[in-house]
Amino acid sequence: MDKKIQIGLLGIGTVGSGVLETILNHVSTLEIKKIAEKDPAKIGQYLHLPQGIFTDNAEELINDTDIKIFVELIGGINPALGLIKKAIQNKKHIVTANKELIAKHGKELFELAEKNNVVILYEAAVGGGIPIIMPLKQSLSANKITGMAGILNGTTNYILTKMEQEGSSFEEVLKEAQKRGYAEADPTADMQGYDAAYKIAILASLAFNKNVDINSVYKEGIVGISPVDIGYAKEFGYKIKLIGLVQNGEIENIDVRVHPMLVPEEHPISGIDGVLNAIVIEGEPVSRVMFSGPGAGKFPTASSVVGDILSLAHEISVTDYPMPMMRFSGAGKDAVLKDISETNNKYYIRVTAVNTPGVMGELGTICGRNSINLSGIVQKEMIEDGSAMIVLLTELAREKDVQKALGEMGENPKIKEINNLIRVME
Amino acid sequence: MDKKIQIGLLGIGTVGSGVLETILNHVSTLEIKKIAEKDPAKIGQYLHLPQGIFTDNAEELINDTDIKIFVELIGGINPALGLIKKAIQNKKHIVTANKELIAKHGKELFELAEKNNVVILYEAAVGGGIPIIMPLKQSLSANKITGMAGILNGTTNYILTKMEQEGSSFEEVLKEAQKRGYAEADPTADMQGYDAAYKIAILASLAFNKNVDINSVYKEGIVGISPVDIGYAKEFGYKIKLIGLVQNGEIENIDVRVHPMLVPEEHPISGIDGVLNAIVIEGEPVSRVMFSGPGAGKFPTASSVVGDILSLAHEISVTDYPMPMMRFSGAGKDAVLKDISETNNKYYIRVTAVNTPGVMGELGTICGRNSINLSGIVQKEMIEDGSAMIVLLTELAREKDVQKALGEMGENPKIKEINNLIRVME
Numbered sequence: 084m085d086k087k088i089q090i091g092l093l094g095i096g097t098v099g100s101g102v103l104e105t106i107l108n109h110v111s112t113l114e115i116k117k118i119a120e121k122d123p124a125k126i127g128q129y130l131h132l133p134q135g136i137f138t139d140n141a142e143e144l145i146n147d148t149d150i151k152i153f154v155e156l157i158g159g160i161n162p163a164l165g166l167i168k169k170a171i172q173n174k175k176h177i178v179t180a181n182k183e184l185i186a187k188h189g190k191e192l193f194e195l196a197e198k199n200n201v202v203i204l205y206e207a208a209v210g211g212g213i214p215i216i217m218p219l220k221q222s223l224s225a226n227k228i229t230g231m232a233g234i235l236n237g238t239t240n241y242i243l244t245k246m247e248q249e250g251s252s253f254e255e256v257l258k259e260a261q262k263r264g265y266a267e268a269d270p271t272a273d274m275q276g277y278d279a280a281y282k283i284a285i286l287a288s289l290a291f292n293k294n295v296d297i298n299s300v301y302k303e304g305i306v307g308i309s310p311v312d313i314g315y316a317k318e319f320g321y322k323i324k325l326i327g328l329v330q331n332g333e334i335e336n337i338d339v340r341v342h343p344m345l346v347p348e349e350h351p352i353s354g355i356d357g358v359l360n361a362i363v364i365e366g367e368p369v370s371r372v373m374f375s376g377p378g379a380g381k382f383p384t385a386s387s388v389v390g391d392i393l394s395l396a397h398e399i400s401v402t403d404y405p406m407p408m409m410r411f412s413g414a415g416k417d418a419v420l421k422d423i424s425e426t427n428n429k430y431y432i433r434v435t436a437v438n439t440p441g442v443m444g445e446l447g448t449i450c451g452r453n454s455i456n457l458s459g460i461v462q463k464e465m466i467e468d469g470s471a472m473i474v475l476l477t478e479l480a481r482e483k484d485v486q487k488a489l490g491e492m493g494e495n496p497k498i499k500e501i502n503n504l505i506r507v508m509e
Numbered sequence: 510m511d512k513k514i515q516i517g518l519l520g521i522g523t524v525g526s527g528v529l530e531t532i533l534n535h536v537s538t539l540e541i542k543k544i545a546e547k548d549p550a551k552i553g554q555y556l557h558l559p560q561g562i563f564t565d566n567a568e569e570l571i572n573d574t575d576i577k578i579f580v581e582l583i584g585g586i587n588p589a590l591g592l593i594k595k596a597i598q599n600k601k602h603i604v605t606a607n608k609e610l611i612a613k614h615g616k617e618l619f620e621l622a623e624k625n626n627v628v629i630l631y632e633a634a635v636g637g638g639i640p641i642i643m644p645l646k647q648s649l650s651a652n653k654i655t656g657m658a659g660i661l662n663g664t665t666n667y668i669l670t671k672m673e674q675e676g677s678s679f680e681e682v683l684k685e686a687q688k689r690g691y692a693e694a695d696p697t698a699d700m701q702g703y704d705a706a707y708k709i710a711i712l713a714s715l716a717f718n719k720n721v722d723i724n725s726v727y728k729e730g731i732v733g734i735s736p737v738d739i740g741y742a743k744e745f746g747y748k749i750k751l752i753g754l755v756q757n758g759e760i761e762n763i764d765v766r767v768h769p770m771l772v773p774e775e776h777p778i779s780g781i782d783g784v785l786n787a788i789v790i791e792g793e794p795v796s797r798v799m800f801s802g803p804g805a806g807k808f809p810t811a812s813s814v815v816g817d818i819l820s821l822a823h824e825i826s827v828t829d830y831p832m833p834m835m836r837f838s839g840a841g842k843d844a845v846l847k848d849i850s851e852t853n854n855k856y857y858i859r860v861t862a863v864n865t866p867g868v869m870g871e872l873g874t875i876c877g878r879n880s881i882n883l884s885g886i887v888q889k890e891m892i893e894d895g896s897a898m899i900v901l902l903t904e905l906a907r908e909k910d911v912q913k914a915l916g917e918m919g920e921n922p923k924i925k926e927i928n929n930l931i932r933v934m935e
Contacts, residue, residue: 105651105794206648212795214648222632222640225531225815354780368531368808369638375777376798386795389651
């Protein structure tokens with residue numbers, strides 16, 4: 084590049100300050116023309132910078148014709164969505180780490196960008212510092228993607244790992260994670276699976292070149308996982324992980340969902356512990372590749388944001404038509420998702436039953452008449468009140484059959500409680 | 510793309526036929542204009558294709574002005590080097606899987622390509638189906654790379670894994686691997702570390718944007734690894750892997766090498782078994798990311814080759830100046846490599862000693878006077894002739910000090926044999 088490409092940064096919170104510091108420390112080919120930030124305390128951390136580059140008005144960036152790349156790092160929908168739209172209409176390229184925005188409004192944004200001949204890059208929106216969006220668009224682009232499985236949320240993975248290591252309850256570990264800053268004060272988006280759902284929806288959209296409606300993605304969080312389940316899973320050779328899953332049948336609808344799973348210990352993703360993320364991609368002809376690394380954090384996320392900015396800057400220094408592979412080209416088509424009730428899975432089911440002869444038989448009978456083959460049924464332990472804890476492991480079964488069987492178990496007087504149902508990765 | 514980009518394929522051996530079949534089965538945006546192949550048996554597998562596209566003369570591809578991308582899949586230096594040069598001079602872009610060629614002649618090829626305004630892509634040259642070249646050039650481009658460690662050769666990893674699982678000797682497992690087609694009839698390039706050295710040299714060149722002279726890369730293969738070492742390593746919590754290593758000190762020369770290492774079981778790369786490959790990249794600001802998957806094979810390699818072709822085809826459909834990040838931009842500068850004798854490592858040293866009191870003390874004394882701190886010295890077992898097998902584990906020590914200590918041990922009458930020295934990953 085002969086001339087420095089000028090960029091505007093919107094927001095210098097955690098990720099934004101990481102991006103700013105990375106550019107100042109490592110990158111000589113970019114010029115930060117303006118930074119929009121409303122919080123004086125955040126600006127106060129950069130008193131060594133010429134203060135004229137700061138503004139509390141994002142419109143100044145949007146209206147600055149020198150700025151070629153608008154870098155949005157404030158997160159959330161409002162005001163990010165409106166500002167990005169205006170920036171696109173002013174012919175600025177966009178780099179963002181905003182998974183919620185891309186998952187919910189990707190379709191309209193990509194269409195608007197295409198109309199205005201600009202590009203939106205969002206490597207940091209999935210997997211933090213792990214390169215995954217660009218590899219899907221480029222090196223893996225010859226593949227028919229058949230499946231993806233990801234640990235896409237570091238906070239829940241940290242909690243599940245701690246629960247496993249310490250035998251503590253979800254509530255205890257969450258409290259500790261909040262104290263250490265690993266979990267938000269309001270942890271709903273992470274714990275209920277929303278964050279992972281945004282990410283798997285973005286990956287599925289890319290893999291199949293169709294728009295995946297985030298509202299159609301089935302999600303379950305980790306709130307219902309107990310140390311008892313983690314312990315039993317371990318005995319059977321599994322770890323419990325919150326998994327973003329994509330499966331694409333030959334003729335069927337795309338199956339996209341987020342829920343906890345028992346992952347076999349020999350599966351490469353089972354070794355991904357703590358705040359790490361990992362994504363396994365299966366396709367033809369590649370077979371299976373895995374990407375892992377830090378899924379969040381100030382600096383890892385900055386690595387992906389600045390990587391996007393540099394890729395774009397190189398592009399626009401040589402062409403007015405940045406590479407079409409950087410675009411979301413299937414913005415127009417909507418994916419039809421498979422309903423969870425139509426999916427086939429293996430299951431781990433834990434129930435509390437009256438400890439009388441014949442209970443195991445009745446559980447087996449209920450499963451049998453609902454076309455569910457069991458691979459195991461084990462009485463795990465006696466509870467103080469004389470009840471028995473029983474775990475069932477099934478072969479592949481249809482979700483709606485399993486839900487029907489659960490209903491029948493719930494009505495059976497010998498079954499005191501259905502404690503948990505967790506799907507099992509093959 | 511409005512118009513199909515036309516390509517020429519040189520060679521339909523294992524990888525070439527994978528590329529051909531992947532394009533025929535999955536890709537509708539490319540047109541294979543000509544295929545150069547001398548072996549009628551290979552052409553005979555594609556009787557359903559119009560036979561006019563086959564030629565036994567590679568020059569026909571080079572002189573065909575319709576062909577925009579020349580895909581070299583014959584491997585080796587001659588005639589690949591000469592043909593690629595001619596193709597570049599005829600303004601054709603190059604896609605290749607040829608690691609030996611890129612490692613040995615990358616510098617001159619990249620310079621020639623730059624002069625002719627064409628691009629050379631070689632994702633498949635490292636890690637087979639694993640995307641690693643493009644991520645280093647793009648998503649990770651903001652990083653100062655501080656280190657890389659890779660299992661880059663599937664054949665040696667398969668052999669080490671089998672030795673570990675079965676307790677068999679190197680020779681036995683190699684013979685079996687040759688029988689099953691996992692190892693070449695002449696396994697030298699794999700076993701002696703040449704193949705892994707090509708790959709780590711290519712990665713180091715990219716990471717530091719300097720030309721790494723393949724002849725300066727230190728290499729040791731796995732021929733000297735015995736089941737005894739693998740067993741002891743396991744007891745100490747390590748696996749033995751053939752590792753391509755890059756380390757970049759703040760002010761020092763770049764350290765690039767290939768040799769077996771004891772890898773701690775908690776390191777993510779230690780779980781990469783069989784024919785799989787993996788590359789760990791450490792940088793600022795990303796911290797650490799890992800890529801893993803099939804490092805070789807007809808179809809995984811084709812995934813990367815066709816990914817490159819598609820990326821290039823999209824580029825050249827919109828610009829006469831394909832993206833500069835796709836180029837090797839540091840072709841002019843030569844990296845200065847650190848000599849192995851100047852590196853610092855932890856070591857595993859196994860010796861056979863006369864079983865008399867004071868041997869352990871003498872070993873300790875030799876280490877001490879050569880500035881080597883031991884973290885452990887253990888007598889492992891008695892051998893039939895009454896000798897003792899002793900394993901030393903060191904703290905970080907300078908290679909030349911360790912080699913000097915080994916020399917002194919060799920001269921000590923109580924030390925009957927120095928069986929092995931293996932470096933230990935931290």
